[in-house]
Amino acid sequence: xxxxxxxxxxxxxxxxxxxxxxxxxxxxxxxxxxxxxxxxxxxxxxxxxxxxxxxxxxxxxxxxxxxxxxxxxxxxxxxxxxxxxxxxxxxxxxxxxxxxxxxxxxxxxxxxxxxxxxxxxxxxxxxxxxxx
Numbered sequence: 001x002x003x004x005x006x007x008x009x010x011x012x013x014x015x016x017x018x019x020x021x022x023x024x025x026x027x028x029x030x031x032x033x034x035x036x037x038x039x040x041x042x043x044x045x046x047x048x049x050x051x052x053x054x055x056x057x058x059x060x061x062x063x064x065x066x067x068x069x070x071x072x073x074x075x076x077x078x079x080x081x082x083x084x085x086x087x088x089x090x091x092x093x094x095x096x097x098x099x100x101x102x103x104x105x106x107x108x109x110x111x112x113x114x115x116x117x118x119x120x121x122x123x124x125x126x127x128x129x130x131x132x
Contacts (some may be wrong), residue, residue, distance in 0.1 A: 011033075014060055015044035023064040024079040025128055034064045034124040036081065038115055050119045052085060054094035057122045062098075065126055072102040074127040080108045081121040091120055 002124060004118050009032065010016055010025035023034040037060035039053025040046050047056050061078075088108050113121070 009064055009068045011063040013022070013042050014063055015040055015042055022060075023068060025038075025068055030128045032065065032068045032070055032128050033122045034061055034126065036038045036121040036123045037061050038118045038121050046117050050090050053095040053118070054091045054120050054122075057120055058095060058098040061122055061124050066123070067069060068126075068128050069126070070126045070128045072104075074129060075102065075104045075124050076127065077105040077107070077125045080106065081111050081113075082108065083113050083119045084110050086110070088117055112119050 005027055008021035009025060009028075010021055014022055020035060022037075023032050025032050025046060027038070037057045038046065039056035040060070041056065047053050065075070071123040080088075080091065082088060093109075113119070
């Protein structure tokens with residue numbers, strides 16, 4: 001496998017970076033690796049509060065999954081990064097309506113945010129049932 005075998009996934013409704021893709025599909029699975037998503041809107045504006053940021057970060061993960069032809073039912077693992085001092089139960093409460101009842105392996109870590117004001121960041125690993 002070479003870098004040319006990888007497929008970048010950048011949903012048009014998400015804020016884009018010239019340096020990084022929102023997700024990458026890697027064969028032979030294929031497997032989608034969703035890069036860390038913050039609670040930002042399509043302009044890159046960070047929403048206010050943990051609940052709003054968590055819901056938006058999950059909507060951003062769902063957008064990358066959909067763009068790749070996948071969905072939450074194909075997610076093998078989520079990693080949730082919370083800013084220090086954040087109560088994980090509050091973040092979990094915000095996931096119900098956005099993520100739904102899709103069970104997956106999850107890891108929750110407390111780390112200083114890379115972006116000032118960010119309270120949560122979420123990445124995912126998912127199967128892609130069909131090629132894009």
